Amino acid sequence: MSMLEVKDLSIHFGGVKAVQNVTFNIDSGIVYSVIGPNGAGKTTLFNLITGVYKPTTGEIKLDGEAIHGKSPNQLAERGVARTFQNLQICMNMSAVENVMVGAHLRLDRNLVKAALRFPGLKKGDRELRDEAAQLMDFVGLSQYVETRADAMSYGALKRLEIARALAMKPRLIFLDEPAAGLNPKETIEVDHLVRKIADSGVTVVLVEHDMKMVMNLSDRILVLDYGKKLAEGTGEEIRKNPDVIAAYLGAHA
Amino acid sequence: MKKSVYFGLYLVVALLAVLPFVVPNSFYLDLVIRMAINAVIVLGLNLLIGFAGQISLGHAGFLGIGAYASAVLPTHFGWHPLLAMGAGAAATGILAALVARPIFKLKGHYLAMATLGLGIIINIALRNEAQWTGGPDGMPVPAMGLFGFELSSDKQWYWVVALLLSVSVWASLNLIDSPFGRALRALHGSEVASQVVGVDVVRYKVAIFVLSAVFASLMGSVTAHYVGFVSPNFADFFHSIELVTMVVIGGMASVYGSLVGAVLLTALPQALATFEGWETVVFGAILMGCMIFLPKGLVPTLAAKFGKGE
Amino acid sequence: MLAQFLQFLFSGITVGATYALAALGFTLIYNASNVINFAQGEFIMLGGMLAVYFTQAGLPLPVALMLAILIPAIVGVLVEKLAIEPVKGAETVTLIIITIGASLVIRGLIQVWLGKNTFSLAPFSGDEPIQILGATLLPQSLWVLGVTAVVVVALWYFFNRTLQGKAMLATSYNRLAAELVGINTSWVLFMSFAMSAALGALGGILVTPITLTSYDVGIMLGLKGFVAAVVGGLGNGLGAVLGGLLVGILEAMGAGYISSSYKDAIPFVLILFILFFMPRGLFGGKSTDRV
Numbered sequence: 001m002s003m004l005e006v007k008d009l010s011i012h013f014g015g016v017k018a019v020q021n022v023t024f025n026i027d028s029g030i031v032y033s034v035i036g037p038n039g040a041g042k043t044t045l046f047n048l049i050t051g052v053y054k055p056t057t058g059e060i061k062l063d064g065e066a067i068h069g070k071s072p073n074q075l076a077e078r079g080v081a082r083t084f085q086n087l088q089i090c091m092n093m094s095a096v097e098n099v100m101v102g103a104h105l106r107l108d109r110n111l112v113k114a115a116l117r118f119p120g121l122k123k124g125d126r127e128l129r130d131e132a133a134q135l136m137d138f139v140g141l142s143q144y145v146e147t148r149a150d151a152m153s154y155g156a157l158k159r160l161e162i163a164r165a166l167a168m169k170p171r172l173i174f175l176d177e178p179a180a181g182l183n184p185k186e187t188i189e190v191d192h193l194v195r196k197i198a199d200s201g202v203t204v205v206l207v208e209h210d211m212k213m214v215m216n217l218s219d220r221i222l223v224l225d226y227g228k229k230l231a232e233g234t235g236e237e238i239r240k241n242p243d244v245i246a247a248y249l250g251a252h253a
Numbered sequence: 254m255k256k257s258v259y260f261g262l263y264l265v266v267a268l269l270a271v272l273p274f275v276v277p278n279s280f281y282l283d284l285v286i287r288m289a290i291n292a293v294i295v296l297g298l299n300l301l302i303g304f305a306g307q308i309s310l311g312h313a314g315f316l317g318i319g320a321y322a323s324a325v326l327p328t329h330f331g332w333h334p335l336l337a338m339g340a341g342a343a344a345t346g347i348l349a350a351l352v353a354r355p356i357f358k359l360k361g362h363y364l365a366m367a368t369l370g371l372g373i374i375i376n377i378a379l380r381n382e383a384q385w386t387g388g389p390d391g392m393p394v395p396a397m398g399l400f401g402f403e404l405s406s407d408k409q410w411y412w413v414v415a416l417l418l419s420v421s422v423w424a425s426l427n428l429i430d431s432p433f434g435r436a437l438r439a440l441h442g443s444e445v446a447s448q449v450v451g452v453d454v455v456r457y458k459v460a461i462f463v464l465s466a467v468f469a470s471l472m473g474s475v476t477a478h479y480v481g482f483v484s485p486n487f488a489d490f491f492h493s494i495e496l497v498t499m500v501v502i503g504g505m506a507s508v509y510g511s512l513v514g515a516v517l518l519t520a521l522p523q524a525l526a527t528f529e530g531w532e533t534v535v536f537g538a539i540l541m542g543c544m545i546f547l548p549k550g551l552v553p554t555l556a557a558k559f560g561k562g563e
Numbered sequence: 564m565l566a567q568f569l570q571f572l573f574s575g576i577t578v579g580a581t582y583a584l585a586a587l588g589f590t591l592i593y594n595a596s597n598v599i600n601f602a603q604g605e606f607i608m609l610g611g612m613l614a615v616y617f618t619q620a621g622l623p624l625p626v627a628l629m630l631a632i633l634i635p636a637i638v639g640v641l642v643e644k645l646a647i648e649p650v651k652g653a654e655t656v657t658l659i660i661i662t663i664g665a666s667l668v669i670r671g672l673i674q675v676w677l678g679k680n681t682f683s684l685a686p687f688s689g690d691e692p693i694q695i696l697g698a699t700l701l702p703q704s705l706w707v708l709g710v711t712a713v714v715v716v717a718l719w720y721f722f723n724r725t726l727q728g729k730a731m732l733a734t735s736y737n738r739l740a741a742e743l744v745g746i747n748t749s750w751v752l753f754m755s756f757a758m759s760a761a762l763g764a765l766g767g768i769l770v771t772p773i774t775l776t777s778y779d780v781g782i783m784l785g786l787k788g789f790v791a792a793v794v795g796g797l798g799n800g801l802g803a804v805l806g807g808l809l810v811g812i813l814e815a816m817g818a819g820y821i822s823s824s825y826k827d828a829i830p831f832v833l834i835l836f837i838l839f840f841m842p843r844g845l846f847g848g849k850s851t852d853r854v
Contacts, residue, residue: 050449051448051449052445052448052449071448071453072445072448072449073448073449073451073452073453073454075449076448076449076450076451077451081449081450082449084445084446088443088445088446089442089443089446090438090439090441090442090443090446090447091442092438092441092442092506093435093438093439093442097435097438098439100435101435101436101439101446101447101450101452102450104432104435104436104439104447104450104451104452105450105451107432108432109432109433109436110433111428111433111460111464114427114428114431114432114433114434115424115425115427115428115431116424116427117423117427121431121432125430125431125432149442164446164450165450167450168450168451302656308655308656308659310659352835355838355839355840355842356838356839358842359838359842361655362593362599362655362793362797363793363797363838363842365599365655365659366789366790366793366834366838367834367835367838369786369789369831370790370830370831370832370834370835371831371835373786373827373828373831374828374831374832374835377825377827377828378828381824381825490782490786494660494663497656497659497660498660500656501656501657501660505654505656530674530675531671531675532671533667533668533670533671533674534667534668534671534672534675535671536667536671537663537664537665537666537667537668537669537670537671538664538668539664540660540661540663540664540667541646541661541664541665541668544650544653544657544660544661544664545646545649545650545661548650548653548654548657
């Protein structure tokens with residue numbers, strides 16, 4: 001059985017059909033990429049699966065459980081993590097605190113204990129800070145641990161989002177254009193990072209415009225165009241698919 | 254957040270310990286007590302406004318509920334003041350929780366409108382139910398007894414209030430640097446980001462709203478007993494605005510800013526009394542000036558200037 | 564029965580028209596700058612107080628009224644230039660406090676200048692009540708309703724048929740895009756404050772012969788205007804007008820049939836109900852956040 005099953009998924013904003021009858025499955029443990037021209041509905045698809053938008057019609061199942069219409073925090077409880085194309089970093093906090101927020105659900109969140117500074121809670125927090133610092137090291141941000149988020153570069157914040165998502169210890173992670181706006185060197189670093197995440201056993205769903213990175217990393221690829229599924233298959237299959245060639249090259253040729 | 258934030262707490266405690274021996278007369282002691290009471294309210298309100306990023310323009314209403322519970326229940330029903338205080342806090346908590354769920358699905362100006370409306374309704378009710386509340390004239394409040402001995406002198410009141418303030422500062426500092434506090438700050442920073450890591454944002458907003466409302470109610474009771482009198486002005490729109498202004502002028506999301514804001518705005522009306530007739534104009538001009546030139550509030554602006562993070 | 568109902572209705576729509584003008588003022592400024600101008604009520608007060616002052620000073624009524632609209636408009640522009648423009652992009656709470664500060668300054672100055680007394684203004688065309696089905700309607704009410712109607716039509720024409728109006732609308736939809744096509748958005752801000760202050764003042768002038776005025780009437784009138792703007796869905800002009808009338812009518816009915824001492828609470832109870840069940844007001848659209 002597939003880890004994630006998406007069936008006939010659609011969402012309409014007024015008259016705009018941003019995603020139309022999209023169906024696909026994602027198996028556990030793979031890197032699955034979603035590609036397509038700008039406005040093809042890739043981010044909308046992410047927003048639908050991670051509960052930010054509610055689908056107009058269609059179903060989404062995670063390990064056989066229907067999850068469409070559930071709120072983002074309910075999906076987080078089920079081990080779904082994501083990053084954002086437009087950075088969603090808490091600029092009012094330090095870098096390491098942003099990562100620590102990622103571990104929200106694993107912590108004792110009791111208000112009274114927190115206010116009275118219970119030793120157990122404090123100890124958990126100290127351990128978490130170390131863990132978060134390690135995660136920052138994992139994504140290559142070890143020098144920024146105590147930095148305020150609003151003092152960090154765009155490229156660093158992109159990776160901070162990934163570290164925060166990893167702090168959830170997710171089973172499934174959605175990365176929305178992790179390399180967008182990065183220079184070639186940073187892009188290669190993110191490429192390696194995604195590989196490391198996949199190797200650690202997390203299922204990765206990737207939206208990315210950098211085709212080299214997509215072809216290099218992906219086990220399977222879904223192509224969207226105008227909100228519809230154009231093709232799906234391995235990198236090799238997609239590269240040879242005439243519809244995809246027409247959509248991507250046709251405009252330029 | 255490092256250990257050094259607690260340094261400010263030691264400073265506050267030390268200051269509170271010395272103050273009663275250095276204030277020149279009872280006028281200033283009274284002023285200090287009222288500053289400290291306001292500081293506790295503002296600490297709670299800053300958790301809501303500064304840290305969680307949610308507006309309330311009706312907090313004086315909650316203050317009013319606490320104050321009037323302490324006035325009405327002992328006077329008309331013979332309740333023990335502590336029981337009345339608890340009842341006021343509980344009623345405030347329940348009311349805040351009931352209205353908060355629908356309110357916190359709203360954002361920004363809608364939230365401002367809803368909290369403002371709630372505060373005004375409470376104020377009008379206090380004004381109109383004259384058979385219980387004394388109407389616009391207000392009513393006297395019986396003295397507060399604590400375990401057999403009666404709180405009467407300003408000195409006694411001072412120590413009680415100083416203790417409350419110290420504990421509140423300590424608890425606020427703890428709360429901010431905890432999983433709960435981080436979730437609050439995160440939903441202020443990015444609501445959607447905090448949702449996708451599992452923060453149930455409405456629940457957290459409701460929790461902090463109720464907490465700050467209960468704080469206000471309890472301190473309303475304390476004020477009522479201390480002053481010995483309550484009037485609907487405790488709960489009016491202008492007082493809600495004063496409280497919010499204390500938060501913003503001291504500095505949003507700054508514990509010590511709350512203290513500074515409370516101290517300054519409590520002292521301001523006294524200082525303005527010399528402007529005979531022009532108080533309102535000067536007060537308004539100061540509000541505008543502070544917000545235009547120090548939009549981040551005093552403490553964060555100064556902290557940034559001298560390179561010391563809070 | 565019917566007569567009583569009509570009586571409440573008449574007083575409701577009369578005062579509702581003032582709320583509508585105030586709500587339009589909130590809407591104009593909100594659309595141009597995303598600011599809720601808590602000083603809006605003071606423009607209503609200014610209109611009424613200045614009209615009283617200038618007529619008592621012996622100026623002919625039309626001149627007095629012109630001045631009583633013009634001066635608040637200038638005050639509105641001053642508020643915008645001195646207090647709102649310098650803090651562009653500040654947090655909502657900061658802006659709220661600034662406008663409240665402005666309202667205190669305006670109210671305080673009038674209190675120092677004209678005192679704390681309550682003033683009245685002679686009705687524009689007599690006070691001989693008109694009998695309709697047993698209810699009485701004051702001629703001044705007709706003035707209020709007539710002028711409000713004219714203003715609403717004129718505003719509609721301005722925003723839909725003139726270039727300047729369309730430029731203001733465009734700015735409210737997307738400020739950056741408006742700037743890119745060459746709209747002077749700082750002029751739009753200027754116009755919004757001038758127009759909403761003038762609208763508020765006009766409402767204040769019209770209703771003063773019926774309700775009297777003093778330096779502190781602005782707070783409640785302003786807050787109720789805010790309620791009306793939110794009832795109609797913040798930012799929606801037609802919604803603001805309907806919201807104003809609805810708030811006025813419900814307030815009058817509630818005062819008449821339920822409890823007159825809770826009259827001032829009625830708009831706020833109404834707004835809580837609306838926000839609980841229709842979080843974007845009666846006429847507000849649905850919006851989706853983009854992430």
